[in-house]
Amino acid sequence: MARLILDGVEKSFHGAPVVKDLNLTIEPGEFVALLGPSGCGKSTILRMLAGFEKVSNGQIIHGDDCLSSSMRHVPTEERNFGMVFQSYALWPHMTVKENVGYPLKVQKTPTAERNKRIQDALEIVQLEEFADRLPAQLSGGQRQRVALARSLVTEPDVVLFDEPLANLDRHLRATMEETFRAFHKRTGATMVYVTHDQSEAMSLADKIAVLNKGQLVQWGTPQELYARPRNTWLANFIGRGSVLSVAAVAPSQYLNGANLHELIDQHSPDRAASSVLVRPQDIHFVSADDSALIVSVHSCIFRGERYDIELTLKDGHRLLAYSDVPMALDSQHHIRLGQAWSLEREV
Amino acid sequence: MTPSLIKRRFMDSASMDNQLRWLSIGLFVLIATISVLPSLRLLVEALSHTTFSTSSPMAEVLRSERTWIALRNSFYTSGLGTLIAVILGCGFGFVVTLTNIRGRGIWVFCFMLPMMIPPQVTALSWLQLFGPASPILNTLGIEPALGSPQPMYSAEGIALLLGIQSAPLVFLALRTQLISLPQDLLEAAQLSRASQFRIWVNIILPLCRSAIIAGAALAFVSSLGNFGIPAMLGIPAGYIVLPTLIYQKMAGFGNDMLSQVAGLSMIIALLVLAGMLLQQWLQQRSRYALLGHTAQSLSFRLKQWRLLLEILLALVLCFILVAPLFALIVSSLVPALGMPLNAETITFGAFYEMIGRQGVTVRAFENSAFLAFSSALVLMLVSLPLGYLLMRLPMRTRAVIASLIEVPYAIPGIVLAIAFILLFAKPLPFIEVSLYGTLGIIFLAYLSCFLSVCLKPVLSAMSQLDPALEEAAQLAGARPIQRLMDIILPLTAPAFFAGGLLVFLISINELTVSALLWSAGNETLGVLIFNLDESGDSVLASAIAVLVVLLVAGLMSLLSLFAPRLPKGVIPWHG
Numbered sequence: 001m002a003r004l005i006l007d008g009v010e011k012s013f014h015g016a017p018v019v020k021d022l023n024l025t026i027e028p029g030e031f032v033a034l035l036g037p038s039g040c041g042k043s044t045i046l047r048m049l050a051g052f053e054k055v056s057n058g059q060i061i062h063g064d065d066c067l068s069s070s071m072r073h074v075p076t077e078e079r080n081f082g083m084v085f086q087s088y089a090l091w092p093h094m095t096v097k098e099n100v101g102y103p104l105k106v107q108k109t110p111t112a113e114r115n116k117r118i119q120d121a122l123e124i125v126q127l128e129e130f131a132d133r134l135p136a137q138l139s140g141g142q143r144q145r146v147a148l149a150r151s152l153v154t155e156p157d158v159v160l161f162d163e164p165l166a167n168l169d170r171h172l173r174a175t176m177e178e179t180f181r182a183f184h185k186r187t188g189a190t191m192v193y194v195t196h197d198q199s200e201a202m203s204l205a206d207k208i209a210v211l212n213k214g215q216l217v218q219w220g221t222p223q224e225l226y227a228r229p230r231n232t233w234l235a236n237f238i239g240r241g242s243v244l245s246v247a248a249v250a251p252s253q254y255l256n257g258a259n260l261h262e263l264i265d266q267h268s269p270d271r272a273a274s275s276v277l278v279r280p281q282d283i284h285f286v287s288a289d290d291s292a293l294i295v296s297v298h299s300c301i302f303r304g305e306r307y308d309i310e311l312t313l314k315d316g317h318r319l320l321a322y323s324d325v326p327m328a329l330d331s332q333h334h335i336r337l338g339q340a341w342s343l344e345r346e347v
Numbered sequence: 348m349t350p351s352l353i354k355r356r357f358m359d360s361a362s363m364d365n366q367l368r369w370l371s372i373g374l375f376v377l378i379a380t381i382s383v384l385p386s387l388r389l390l391v392e393a394l395s396h397t398t399f400s401t402s403s404p405m406a407e408v409l410r411s412e413r414t415w416i417a418l419r420n421s422f423y424t425s426g427l428g429t430l431i432a433v434i435l436g437c438g439f440g441f442v443v444t445l446t447n448i449r450g451r452g453i454w455v456f457c458f459m460l461p462m463m464i465p466p467q468v469t470a471l472s473w474l475q476l477f478g479p480a481s482p483i484l485n486t487l488g489i490e491p492a493l494g495s496p497q498p499m500y501s502a503e504g505i506a507l508l509l510g511i512q513s514a515p516l517v518f519l520a521l522r523t524q525l526i527s528l529p530q531d532l533l534e535a536a537q538l539s540r541a542s543q544f545r546i547w548v549n550i551i552l553p554l555c556r557s558a559i560i561a562g563a564a565l566a567f568v569s570s571l572g573n574f575g576i577p578a579m580l581g582i583p584a585g586y587i588v589l590p591t592l593i594y595q596k597m598a599g600f601g602n603d604m605l606s607q608v609a610g611l612s613m614i615i616a617l618l619v620l621a622g623m624l625l626q627q628w629l630q631q632r633s634r635y636a637l638l639g640h641t642a643q644s645l646s647f648r649l650k651q652w653r654l655l656l657e658i659l660l661a662l663v664l665c666f667i668l669v670a671p672l673f674a675l676i677v678s679s680l681v682p683a684l685g686m687p688l689n690a691e692t693i694t695f696g697a698f699y700e701m702i703g704r705q706g707v708t709v710r711a712f713e714n715s716a717f718l719a720f721s722s723a724l725v726l727m728l729v730s731l732p733l734g735y736l737l738m739r740l741p742m743r744t745r746a747v748i749a750s751l752i753e754v755p756y757a758i759p760g761i762v763l764a765i766a767f768i769l770l771f772a773k774p775l776p777f778i779e780v781s782l783y784g785t786l787g788i789i790f791l792a793y794l795s796c797f798l799s800v801c802l803k804p805v806l807s808a809m810s811q812l813d814p815a816l817e818e819a820a821q822l823a824g825a826r827p828i829q830r831l832m833d834i835i836l837p838l839t840a841p842a843f844f845a846g847g848l849l850v851f852l853i854s855i856n857e858l859t860v861s862a863l864l865w866s867a868g869n870e871t872l873g874v875l876i877f878n879l880d881e882s883g884d885s886v887l888a889s890a891i892a893v894l895v896v897l898l899v900a901g902l903m904s905l906l907s908l909f910a911p912r913l914p915k916g917v918i919p920w921h922g
Contacts, residue, residue: 052818052821077824079822089815093838102820150823
């Protein structure tokens with residue numbers, strides 16, 4: 001078990017930068033998600049970790065070894081990493097058992113030990129009785145579990161996941177997330193998980209690196225990202241909520257209700273302004289009083305356990321709120337904001 | 348350790364894996380030897396004696412009247428042949444692909460057959476169909492009077508056969524395009540209330556234009572380089588085209604015969620090159636990106652017209668395929684040309700004679716089988732690592748190398764044969780062994796000629812493989828050669844065998860290359876048929892030709908068995 005360090009890693013294809021100056025320190029046994037919209041460079045980072053791509057600049061260090069730098073490139077074959085692919089990448093001409101056992105066969109592990117370890121790996125993903133099937137005879141979820149077993153059979157130091165749930169339906173995803181969580185707990189391996197789905201990242205990872213346009217936007221626990229997003233882009237990307245323009249205020253602090261109402265009142269288009277994030281659960285409907293904000297209902301959508309209400313402030317801003325009861329379109333209401341988080345300007 | 352040493356070590360491990368590097372170097376040398384070297388040698392020979400004096404061989408070639416006659420004849424026969432190919436190919440292409448006609452697979456198979464039958468066999472079978480000595484006309488009692496001319500010995504006869512032989516090329520190009528036309532396009536036009544006629548004129552024809560042009564250009568180029576048909580039909584009538592002119596010049600030894608022949612070859616090669624460039628240019632001008640999903644291809648319901656069309660197709664096939672083959676079979680069963688076939692005259696004598704008594708037949712069979720088998724085997728073995736390495740190259744480099752491999756296949760066989768003669772006429776340097784006059788030179792020429800035939804299916808199968816399959820093996824710790832054997836080979840094996848079988852199929856009865864490279868004792872099947880016919884033994888030639896056709900049809904059927912496990916388009920007569 002060793003620490004995985006990305007130190008100033010950069011990657012460009014034909015002069016176009018894809019990953020810019022990335023610094024991450026991943027502790028042994030940590031479950032890390034790389035999260036971002038498509039084209040943010042997250043898959044490229046994973047492929048550099050696996051050794052499929054060389055780094056253009058910077059270095060990747062694992063324990064005491066330098067895996068990649070502009071001078072050195074340890075080939076994938078020598079890295080002892082495991083990987084689970086979006087397309088499963090199961091070899092269609094091999095049975096489940098042969099697929100899982102292939103890494104051991106390459107390492108020339110004695111047959112008896114090989115069989116035992118295949119058995120163990122299949123047990124973890126609960127596919128013992130499918131050992132002699134071909135991948136074509138399995139369902140999507142089963143195939144991904146075989147891929148998982150294959151990635152862990154050599155007890156790798158690091159397991160990489162490249163959007164492993166993207167091809168599965170919604171119901172299966174929940175089950176597979178549970179499988180991944182159990183797998184992490186049992187093996188204790190370091191895991192790097194690429195996804196564009198924030199709820200997947202939030203529910204699985206110990207730490208998340210959010211990326212946009214090749215750059216690291218924020219690196220922190222899911223709770224930190226949700227409670228204290230750095231800038232407006234991240235606030236719009238993670239969780240639900242509304243970004244409001246208010247009078248200028250220092251970034252990265254929580255504003256209580258009274259201050260917030262004041263800042264909203266003071267805001268005018270010709271003066272410097274800041275952005276704040278208001279989560280829907282912090283918006284309370286109240287009866288008419290002087291300090292309350294007057295809003296009208298723009299839309300009301302039924303979501304099952306509650307209604308999503310989109311409100312229009314008198315200056316035209318939109319706010320997302322939750323309600324237990326439906327509200328008539330264009331009806332007038334009063335609200336009070338509980339708290340808000342002030343954001344950095346997006347660069 | 349000094350800093351420079353550390354740097355060296357790091358650089359080494361950063362460069363490509365050792366296994367891959369050696370593989371690349373080996374294959375580079377191979378491609379250079381069998382693909383690029385012959386063409387270069389030809390170029391050098393044609394240009395080396397070029398001085399501005401009027402006595403240089405190239406000037407002599409250009410001054411000779413025969414050159415210009417042959418050039419004009421080549422253009423006439425190939426042009427007319429292309430016209431026939433376009434009419435036949437488009438007719439079949441539209442009917443077989445766009446309508447709900449029955450037994451589609453059989454129609455396609457039968458229509459593709461003429462392309463796979465060697466040209467000299469096609470020519471031979473048509474010769475048996477017409478003329479005063481035709482056994483089939485004699486049997487029916489409607490033979491023309493003795494001494495009346497054989498209608499096939501003419502420019503139009505040559506053009507007709509060139510057209511039939513290359514019609515499948517047009518058919519294939521058109522069919523590939525038609526299959527990819529989405530049904531939506533037709534439905535959208537119908538919703539806009541377009542009539543059937545308008546749909547054809549405004550939608551289907553414009554979208555197929557580039558495919559038809561491409562097919563026509565291919566047909567023209569392949570007719571221009573065809574040797575078998577003009578050799579069998581033109582030489583007896585004294586009608587020369589460029590390939591037969593080269594052949595005749597080779598037969599007559601002269602002072603700078605080789606240089607003159609090289610000059611002539613360059614003329615054909617340039618014409619072919621110009622044709623292919625023109626085709627690419629035209630195709631690019633009229634290509635449309637097709638939107639819409641292709642889940643269902645276009646299809647017209649024919650209703651009462653269906654039976655009529657089926658009968659029409661059958662009649663055309665009867666004329667271009669069944670009748671000549673039937674004539675060929677009949678001629679192989681009569682005791683001598685000019686006799687009718689009936690219960691008293693029928694004899695398998697020709698077969699006994701050829702198989703049992705003539706040592707040359709067995710030898711030619713052995714030679715051809717050996718050549719075809721060994722070139723198929725070697726090319727299969729080469730295609731695996733070559734395809735693998737090509738797939739790892741950047742797109743642009745890959746395109747350049749792929750077209751280099753394509754060159755020997757595209758240039759006519761007669762030109763390639765001249766190039767190989769030039770290359771191997773002298774003993775090899777260092778080892779002082781001469782390949783000229785041995786099977787070895789034919790073998791090398793086949794390797795050069797058919798590399799792209801074998802490589803194409805392999806490349807198309809490899810490009811359809813999910814790269815993650817190999818990456819997963821890489822993560823498992825497998826080195827390149829191990830990945831190749833464990834992962835890539837099993838997954839592309841069908842394409843591999845298909846490539847090998849195609850090479851076997853084409854080379855077992857190849858004529859053009861071997862016509863110039865054979866020597867006594869090293870005859871091939873193609874040469875055997877040609878020589879027998881030239882010396883007047885048409886019955887014996889027919890017997891061999893019947894065996895060859897059976898072999899071709901058998902191998903094609905065998906390939907069809909592979910079809911379900913291959914990427915679309917690998918086997919021409921499946922799609």
